[in-house]
Amino acid sequence: MPRLGRAFVPQPAVALDVTDAELSGKLAQVSKTAVLTLRARADEQHRPDRVLLDPVAAEWMARLPWPPELDGWYQNDAQGNLALRADDVDQIVRRCVAQLGTRVVVELGCGLSTRRQRLAEPSQLEWLDVDLPPMIALREALGAPPPHVAGSVLDLAWLDVVPNSETPPLLIAEGLLYYLPRTEVDRLFAAIAARLPGAVILFDVVGVDDFPRLLENSSSVGAPVAWKLERNFDQVLLEFGLDPIPEFDPDELMKDALSRYWHRFNARTRGLIYFAMGTPEVWARRSGMVLGRFVSAAFTGGPDGSTPPAPPVDLAP
Numbered sequence: 615m616p617r618l619g620r621a622f623v624p625q626p627a628v629a630l631d632v633t634d635a636e637l638s639g640k641l642a643q644v645s646k647t648a649v650l651t652l653r654a655r656a657d658e659q660h661r662p663d664r665v666l667l668d669p670v671a672a673e674w675m676a677r678l679p680w681p682p683e684l685d686g687w688y689q690n691d692a693q694g695n696l697a698l699r700a701d702d703v704d705q706i707v708r709r710c711v712a713q714l715g716t717r718v719v720v721e722l723g724c725g726l727s728t729r730r731q732r733l734a735e736p737s738q739l740e741w742l743d744v745d746l747p748p749m750i751a752l753r754e755a756l757g758a759p760p761p762h763v764a765g766s767v768l769d770l771a772w773l774d775v776v777p778n779s780e781t782p783p784l785l786i787a788e789g790l791l792y793y794l795p796r797t798e799v800d801r802l803f804a805a806i807a808a809r810l811p812g813a814v815i816l817f818d819v820v821g822v823d824d825f826p827r828l829l830e831n832s833s834s835v836g837a838p839v840a841w842k843l844e845r846n847f848d849q850v851l852l853e854f855g856l857d858p859i860p861e862f863d864p865d866e867l868m869k870d871a872l873s874r875y876w877h878r879f880n881a882r883t884r885g886l887i888y889f890a891m892g893t894p895e896v897w898a899r900r901s902g903m904v905l906g907r908f909v910s911a912a913f914t915g916g917p918d919g920s921t922p923p924a925p926p927v928d929l930a931p
């Protein structure tokens with residue numbers, strides 16, 4: 615398994631063997647949403663108030679056709695929201711490296727994620743990307759570095775190739791789980807708990823108030839989201855059978871993100887946030903990022919089943 619740690623060198627721009635018709639036809643509808651998040655990061659670069667730089671996303675975006683059916687969703691606030699979400703996940707990954715000693719990251723439903731390139735200098739992370747075969751073929755055509763697994767996360771074959779490490783792996787499922795049937799998500803979580811006990815997972819959930827809009831947007835491209843969080847957000851870890859990690863309490867993750875991105879919100883959004891935070895029943899119905907640990911007696915990846923402390927690693931800011 616290659617170790618990362620070198621600056622990412624973008625591939626020279628070459629014509630892709632992917633046409634509009636192929637992208638629109640071969641990729642399943644849900645996979646097109648990966649082009650939406652790619653564009654959000656590519657366009658973020660040109661904003662004076664940008665939160666991330668992503669030259670690889672800009673390069674890939676320039677080489678791909680844009681599915682016109684994504685226009686409506688994209689113009690509907692998606693750029694900012696998705697770029698902030700991507701940066702928020704980056705920030706949490708950096709904290710996991712520094713505070714939990716994370717050395718292995720698995721991006722489930724990676725789509726056209728360029729996180730690995732954004733965080734690659736001078737990281738000591740090992741990385742594994744997992745997505746459906748057409749998406750992995752597209753990533754390869756774009757020059758994305760291996761290793762990756764071409765298959766459904768629900769097939770569980772990827773569990774066999776997660777690199778060993780002395781600390782538990784971090785699984786990222788950004789913009790993925792609510793496209794899968796909820797019963798399948800539960801089955802997946804049970805399988806991960808059995809196979810990778812102690813692993814940490816970072817994922818986003820949609821609350822009941824945000825669900826109708828996401829359902830409308832996602833349905834417009836033929837990929838309707840399948841479920842929303844029915845319980846209060848403060849019970850989200852219980853809902854998914856995960857153990858809390860005190861330094862990464864989901865409520866604190868949300869407050870961190872709000873303060874980090876406050877400059878990006880207009881007066882109306884700030885008013886809505888104040889209202890939500892001051893109204894417990896509204897705050898309880900929110901969407902957000904979740905980080906938790908698969909429950910187990912002990913993580914078995916370490917030499918003696920323990921989770922040894924690891925020295926901090928510098929990551930690109």
Ligand SMILES: C[S@@+](CC[C@H](N)C(=O)[O-])C[C@H]1O[C@@H](n2cnc3c(N)ncnc32)[C@H](O)[C@@H]1O
Pocket residue numbers: 644645646647648651652722723724725726727744745746749765766767768787788789790793794
């Ligand atoms: C909204 S995109 C998110 C992509 C990426 N995580 C990001 O945030 O930019 C959803 C991704 O999930 C992938 N996906 C959907 N169902 C999947 C499955 N069963 N197994 C693996 N990947 C899947 C799609 O191909 C697509 O790339």
